[in-house]
Amino acid sequence: MKFTLAWLKDHLATDASLAEIVDKLTMIGLEVERVEDRAALLKPYVVASVISAEKHPNADRLRVCMVDTGAGAPVQVVCGAPNARAGMKGVFAPPGAYIPGKDTVLQVGTIRGVESRGMLVSEFELQLSDDHEGIIELPDDAPVGQSYAAYAGLDDPVIEINLTPNRPDCTGVNGIARDLGAALIGDYKPNSPKPVRGRYPCPVKVMIEAADLCPAFALRLVRGVKNGPSPRWMQRRLKAIGLRPINALVDITNYITYDRGRPLHVFDAAKVHGDLVVRRARNGETLLALDGRTYTLDDTVCVIADGKGVESLSGIMGGEATGCSASTTEVLIESALWNELNIAQTGRKLGINSDARYRFERGVDPNFTLPGLELATQMVIDLCGGEPSDIVVAGDPAPKREKVIDFPQSELARLTGLKLPLGDMRRVLEKLGFFVSGQGERVKVAVPSWRPDVHGKADLVEEIVRVIGVDRVPAVPFPRGEQARKPVLTAMQNRTRKAKRTLAARGMTEAVTWSFISKREAVLFGGGSPELALANPIAAELSDMRPSLLPGLIAAAQRNADRGFAHVALFEVGQVFRGDRPQDQLTAAAGLRRGLAKPDGAGRHWSRIAAPVDAFDAKADALAVLGELGAPIRALQVLPGAPSWFHPGRSGTIQLGPKTVIGHFGELHPRVLAELKADGPLAGFEILLEAVPEPRAKATRARPAPEFSPFQPIERDFAFVVDARTQAADIVRAAQNADRKLIAGVTVFDVYSGQGIEPGKKSIAIAVTIQPREKTLTEEEIGALGQRIVAEVAKRTGATLRG
Amino acid sequence: MVAADNLETLERDILQRIAAAQDEPALEAVRVAALGKNGAITALLKTLGGMTPAERRLHGPTINNLKDKVSAAIAARRETLAAAALDARLKNETVDVTLPVPDAPTETGRVHPITQVIDELIAIFADMGFGLAEGPDIETDDFNFTKLNFPEGHPARDMHDTFYFHPKPDGSRLLLRTHTSPVQVRTMLAQKPPIRVIIPGRTYRSDSDQTHTPMFHQVEGLVIDKGAHLGHMKWILEEFCKAFFEVGSVKMRFRPSFFPFTEPSLEVDIQCRREKNEIRFGEGEDWLEILGCGMVHPNVLRNCGLDPEEFQGFAWGMGIDRIAMLKYGMSDLRAFFEADVRWLSHYGFRPLDFPTLAGGLSS
Secondary structure, three states, X not given: OEEEHHHHHHHEEOOOOHHHHHHHHHHOOOXXXXXXXXXXXXXXXXXXXXXEEEEEOOEEEEEEEEEEOOOOOOEEEEEOOOOOOOOOEEEEEOOOOEEOOOOEEXXXXXXXXXXXXXXXXXXXXXXXXXXXXXXXXXXOOOOOOOEHHHHXXXXXXXXXXXXXXXXXXXXXXXXXXXXXXXXXXXXEOOOOOOOOOOOOOOOOOEEEOOOOOOOEXXXXXXXXXXXXXXXXXXXXHHHHOOOOOOOHHHHHHHHHHHHHOOOOEEEEHHHOOOOEEEEEOOOOOEEEEOOOOEEEOOOOOEEEEEOOEEEEEOOOEEEOOOOOOOOOOEEEEEEEEOOXXXXXXXXXXXXXXXXXXXXXXXXXXXXXHHHHHHHHHHHHHHHHOOEEOOOEEEEOOOOOOOEEEEEEXXXXXXXXXXXXXXXXXXXXXXXXXXXXXOOXXXXXXXXXXXXXXXXXXXXXXXXXXXXXXXXXOOOXXXXXXXXXXXXXOOHHHHHHHXXXXXXXXXXXXXXXXXXXXXXXXXXXXXXXXXXXXXXXXXXXXXXXXXXXXXXXXXXXXXXXXXXXXXXOEEEEEEEEEOOOOHHHEEEEEEEEEXXXXXXXXXXXXXXXXXXXXXXXXXXXXXXXXXXXXXXXXXXXXXXXXXXXXXXXXXXXXXXXXXOEEEEEXXXXXXXXXXXXXXXXXXXXXXXXXXXXXXXXXOOOXXXXXXXXXXXXXXXXXXXXXXXXXXXXXXXHHHHHHHOOOOEEEEEEEEEEOOOOOOOOEEEEEEEEEEOOOOOOOOHHHHHHHHHHHHHHHHHHHOOEEOO | OOOHHHHHHHHHHHHHHHHHOOOHHHHHHHHHHHHOOOOHHHHHHHHHHHOOHHHHHHHHHHHHHHHHHHHHHHHHHHHHHXXXXXXXXXXXXXXXXXXXXXXXXXXXXXXXXXXXXHHHHHHHHHHOOOEXXXXXXXXXXXXXXXXXXXXXXXXXXXOOOOOEEXXXXXXXXXXEOOOOOXXXXXXXXXXXXXXXXXXXXXEEOOOOEOOEOOEEEEEEEEEEEOOOOHHHHHHHHHHHHHHHHOXXXXXXXXXXXXXXXXXXXXXXEEEEEEEOOEEEEOOOOEEEEEEEEEEEOHHHHHHOOOOOOOOEEEEEEEEXXXXXXXXXXXXXXXXXXXXXXXXXXXXXXXXXXXXXXXXXXXX
């Protein structure tokens, strides 16, 4: 919403400065977005006259002008404009002036050997228009030396407010002035339009067929008008707020739209055929509107039609065919009410953002339908002459009863903590146009018709507090109370935090990737079901809710590789979707390593052999997270194989018992990578945080006393030859089972196949830690235990001791 | 019989040879020649057995003295030689300590600024007695709009702004939540007041430019109690801004505004000074909008089963990405979601930089 300071002062008597007014507007909720003070911007520019204009000695197209600026001796200016000539009046810019159209500061210059001490400017250079054909020409009576801004009426500052959608009353300057009056920045000048007596019946009748879309319609003819340009003051104001003056009749409607927040429409009565009907459009009907575009309509759109067809899009834009032009002599003035929701939907559907739509969709004052028409009539008569008819109405434009709110005074303190005497509250409300009756704790407050946003007590509290000033509400400490300190995070929230910090501490970088991925990616990673596809994705590659974090990480790794960063380790902890119900949204932790981004450092290094990332790196990452989350690491099973997006032979599944799958790890499937246009080597994991069981609640924080054996542990090595397909875990488990009491640990320290081992076999060497509990073991006892280990491993896996 | 001067000669001779021994084998040869089975001193000791007690009393101590002296000299020489040998060995045992070691994983790992800022928010609000509430990204129209007092036909409900899923057979459509406020509704429906929660999470709007991305992060605060009023909210938000921006004081401006789910509604600006790439808080003359807030609208309370005559409260919301940008100086929101390791390494946080009020939010 834009207006000028002088326009505001039509409705508000005030001595406040521009800065005070702007500040107050913002503080009462009419946030000032921009102030354009062209008087300040154009201060150096003055009216000047060209005394002489001679051809430049060194350039055919340039002239050397002597310019009288009204201050001292004439100034020499080199000018390239084709219209520069002796005797004309123009606008002079002295050196040091800022030229907005060129974004430069003017300097004294020498042009082709002739000094130039200023400039005669074009409208383009002052950003008044796009006209840069020639310099500005002023009438002969323009006073030399006067400020150009003042002369041209450009010294009226333009204020733009960012109006919240709940304040239709402030879509007019009048309403803004009323708010400022309540905030004591000046005195609001009430200005109800006076009725204009009709001289004859209105010859055009109105019928409302779509009563749900048009509660009221008022119309009147003014005949014998003389249309032409509107007066200069009106044109200046309209131009200042960015509107193009058209002709007096049209300008009057635009002016009242901004002055009172009351959109109107004028038809050239000579072009209207018969009576007017307000109805829904028929599917396929079209209208050439005043913006020059043709709209195809359907039965959701409300229109005004005459005997020939649709003539206007109700409350949004008029039609070209019945528009008023310079030759209009009979004008029909319309003031109507429209259904807000329908206006909004139609405007959106047709893509029209008009000043009328802006106001009708917010809610125009229903009680101003007839006064608005009277005001327009008066202005038409004043500016264009003519003779008005009676008003013809359809629907019910008569003023409605105001809604009344029962308001306990204590409500202000209850909701804001601010205590004010009733007198102050009453003053604010009354200046805003509310009517307050009663004196006790509870008063009755009648809401004015222009405030459809005010429904109840809380709204009245807002009115009082915003006008009084929110800064008067004291900040009051809000202590946390006597409650015992409890964890504020749920178990899942703690898991999310721990998973992130654990993976970062393993040298990985946290990525945050889109929650939606392409359909193709979703399908490749087990998703892509119809219920998780967006109906209106912003882009084709962001169409489906992700079933997994891996596709986002793979794409991210590839982008980094394409930028020359091949060895990246990325992770993400975030939501994945199995379905569209709340319980189908799970939290996953996933990590992805690329190239040589090993857990002990990325890239080549003299201290180690450069090896590509592999399934074991991913497994280590997964287990590190699980350990940190308190998963029972020793009870976890790792089984070969994982879902289809993993390499079939180089991937595994981590589970707890036969049913609870916690996650997967491994190299990615080469075919999937090819489909994603991603290169490896890539190894990754993904675990579901919800799948990790919550540890049992403990009665005490104290830990049990430790049992440390007084006897030294012994370590014995065994090398087995087994079938190449035998799983190391089976050998470890068999060795462990040989004596669950004495064997404290089994580690695999070598895996070998090749020379010395039969093809199809491999050697696995384990180190067994034996922890004597009751006495030191004799050599015989240790030997016997060794035998049992060998026998158990042989029995379970068919292994033989390597010779 | 041994003459005394013979013994002296022998001693001198052996001690000379000990001193002359240049390595362990040479020294061993001297020892064997003197103290070995057939050594010179051993031979002298053997003569003691054939002596009379008087002779033994005379010669015994002399010969034994000689043996002790030689033994001690050999031991001393052995130590010297061992030390020299170790020195010689160590002289060749050098490494180039300027060779680089691999970077520590804690040196290269990073958490995302969004994670860090959420952890900062938790630290600040946990201290004021707030818990953390969460809700699903896929929401119903009812929770995202209707219960929050958005009228039918509100522009936010348009397909241009909100991501929708395809309609169900019954005509209803799920959507991606456009703000974290539906979690307010879920919290009020699930839990009895008093309520004090913050709600961080991912939110979605159909928008894309330098400061808008189709997915972004919001944090929302909700307090419902019997006497919780606007003055309390002002205090909480002032405390938050001081703590979050780590300044001793911050000047805030509460401006009336409009949101469907609060009444009165306010927007909050903080005073700052803008320098080229940096915004400093607690100084300067500019105002910067950072959040929206207000008293929970009576209709919202009613929609969530609470009597607005009995309960009241306030709520606020802000962009996590936005306050991260303000505090840490990023200029382009889109970079948050591009996973460029250069950006993450620059703007990310070290894994053990866990924000705490005790240790300072940022190090």
